[in-house]
Amino acid sequence: MFIDSHCHIDFPELAARLPEIFGKMRENQVSHALCVSVDLPDFPRVLALAEQHANLYASVGVHPDYEDTPEPSVDDLIRLSDHPKIVAIGETGLDYYRLEGDLEWQRERFRRHIRASRATGKPLIIHTRSASEDTIRIMREEGAGTDKGGAAGVMHCFTESLEVAEAAMEMGFYISFSGIVTFKSAKELQAVALAVPLGRMLIETDAPYLAPVPFRGKMNEPGFVRHVAEFIAKHKGVPLEEVARQTTGNFFRLFKIAC
Numbered sequence: 001m002f003i004d005s006h007c008h009i010d011f012p013e014l015a016a017r018l019p020e021i022f023g024k025m026r027e028n029q030v031s032h033a034l035c036v037s038v039d040l041p042d043f044p045r046v047l048a049l050a051e052q053h054a055n056l057y058a059s060v061g062v063h064p065d066y067e068d069t070p071e072p073s074v075d076d077l078i079r080l081s082d083h084p085k086i087v088a089i090g091e092t093g094l095d096y097y098r099l100e101g102d103l104e105w106q107r108e109r110f111r112r113h114i115r116a117s118r119a120t121g122k123p124l125i126i127h128t129r130s131a132s133e134d135t136i137r138i139m140r141e142e143g144a145g146t147d148k149g150g151a152a153g154v155m156h157c158f159t160e161s162l163e164v165a166e167a168a169m170e171m172g173f174y175i176s177f178s179g180i181v182t183f184k185s186a187k188e189l190q191a192v193a194l195a196v197p198l199g200r201m202l203i204e205t206d207a208p209y210l211a212p213v214p215f216r217g218k219m220n221e222p223g224f225v226r227h228v229a230e231f232i233a234k235h236k237g238v239p240l241e242e243v244a245r246q247t248t249g250n251f252f253r254l255f256k257i258a259c
């Protein structure tokens with residue numbers, strides 16, 4: 001069985017076809033999915049999905065690409081995460097690719113998410129794009145992943161260098177690979193996937209974006225995470241069952257879900 005550790009099936013284009021999406025998950029033995037929050041106004045619909053479906057979990061956080069949106073305080077994040085199906089804080093992080101100018105507000109927002117994670121013991125879901133130096137620096141400055149009980153987190157949809165992966169793993173973080181790793185052009189990322197041990201790895205779709213080969217360019221969905229696992233298995237030369245067993249175990253361990 002496989003788990004999609006990061007998807008956005010509350011987005012309208014996916015929410016409109018949920019029965020089909022759940023069918024595709026079953027067909028591909030994708031047992032669970034984590035629905036990741038991107039802003040506070042849409043948080044209720046993410047939470048509703050997790051409340052209505054036993055095999056779905058959710059997070060609370062505000063994405064670094066959302067500029068004109070209510071800013072969450074540390075207390076907001078702590079209060080909203082106080083729910084058994086909210087298993088993480090995020091997605092949060094830094095994105096200097098999509099936005100330009102003075103992005104101090106992004107760094108401040110990121111710091112508040114790390115503080116909420118440390119206060120609640122719920123792990124972080126970190127998004128980083130063209131900003132890995134500041135991301136790692138702020139994680140260190142804020143003590144991400146240093147608490148007893150190990151509320152570290154995951155570097156989601158990882159596309160950075162092995163050095164960045166190692167710095168994050170040193171702080172207790174997992175590295176999550178999406179469909180990008182299956183792309184022919186992703187040679188450097190494939191080398192990183194070879195070096196990251198299965199014991200520190202998660203898999204995800206980030207649906208509706210970034211469908212893996214052979215669905216590249218189509219709308220992504222959680223059932224397709226199986227293709228990420230198949231690629232990793234072939235690439236590392238290990239049985240598919242081993243990738244399934246380890247990434248699933250990592251998911252339940254990181255998000256403290258009893259299974």
Ligand SMILES: [Zn+2]
Nearest residue numbers: 091127156157
């Ligand atoms: Zn992201």
Ligand SMILES: [Zn+2]
Nearest residue numbers: 006036091206
């Ligand atoms: Zn995402």
